[in-house]
Amino acid sequence: MPEHIGIIMDGNRRWAKSKGKPASFGHKQGAKTLENIVRYANKIGLKYITVYAFSTENWKRTEEEVSGLMMLLQTYLDDYSKRADTENIRVKVIGDITALSEGMQKSINKCIERTKNNTGVTFTIALNYGGRDEIVKVVTKISEEVKQGKIEISEINEKLIEENLYTANYPDPDLIIRTSGEIRLSGFLMWQSTYSELYFIEKNWPDFTEEDLDIAINEYNKRTRKFGAN
Numbered sequence: 001m002p003e004h005i006g007i008i009m010d011g012n013r014r015w016a017k018s019k020g021k022p023a024s025f026g027h028k029q030g031a032k033t034l035e036n037i038v039r040y041a042n043k044i045g046l047k048y049i050t051v052y053a054f055s056t057e058n059w060k061r062t063e064e065e066v067s068g069l070m071m072l073l074q075t076y077l078d079d080y081s082k083r084a085d086t087e088n089i090r091v092k093v094i095g096d097i098t099a100l101s102e103g104m105q106k107s108i109n110k111c112i113e114r115t116k117n118n119t120g121v122t123f124t125i126a127l128n129y130g131g132r133d134e135i136v137k138v139v140t141k142i143s144e145e146v147k148q149g150k151i152e153i154s155e156i157n158e159k160l161i162e163e164n165l166y167t168a169n170y171p172d173p174d175l176i177i178r179t180s181g182e183i184r185l186s187g188f189l190m191w192q193s194t195y196s197e198l199y200f201i202e203k204n205w206p207d208f209t210e211e212d213l214d215i216a217i218n219e220y221n222k223r224t225r226k227f228g229a230n
Contacts, residue, residue, distance in 0.1 A: 008176070014026075029206040052129070088119060094126050172194070174220065
């Protein structure tokens with residue numbers, strides 16, 4: 001069993017379009033799929049699952065879609081925090097949440113606080129997240145500490161950078177899954193995914209099932225991870 005799986009949930013809009021429905025319909029079904037997959041991940045003993053929900057680039061979408069997606073995410077967090085707590089799932093959020101509405105920030109913090117002592121799978125939602133943006137923020141923070149004399153330039157190393165990432169104290173993802181047939185990471189966990197195994201599936205996210213997750217894990221188990229060695 002991999003310890004940490006990352007998922008790029010792609011294809012909600014394409015799935016909805018194929019059924020003659022608006023993008024919001026696909027996002028709602030995608031949210032249901034996500035809840036099922038996280039519950040199953042907890043059941044099979046996965047320690048960490050991190051999903052790409054909204055990137056820093058997604059603001060470029062239409063105002064109507066972005067507004068609808070944000071409302072869906074806020075409602076999802078408000079409702080899901082109760083079920084996650086009951087199921088012993090710990091919820092975390094990574095990304096620049098300061099750019100989100102006050103109501104969304106309140107929902108995020110409430111969900112995190114409610115589930116913080118749970119010991120099951122750590123379910124992390126990457127929200128207003130971008131890999132490059134994360135690295136810029138780390139560089140800015142460390143530069144400021146150098147400027148204030150808190151650390152020396154010679155002390156900057158991989159460990160220091162990792163300690164300042166959103167995912168500090170997380171293991172790097174062993175496996176990253178992307179749905180909908182797209183073969184790229186789109187800035188998802190750029191630093192952390194250096195040696196992640198990648199798995200791409202043609203299915204759109206709303207059609208992704210527990211069996212699909214099992215197949216991805218089985219594929220992962222067939223691979224030999226060398227981490228740069230022979």
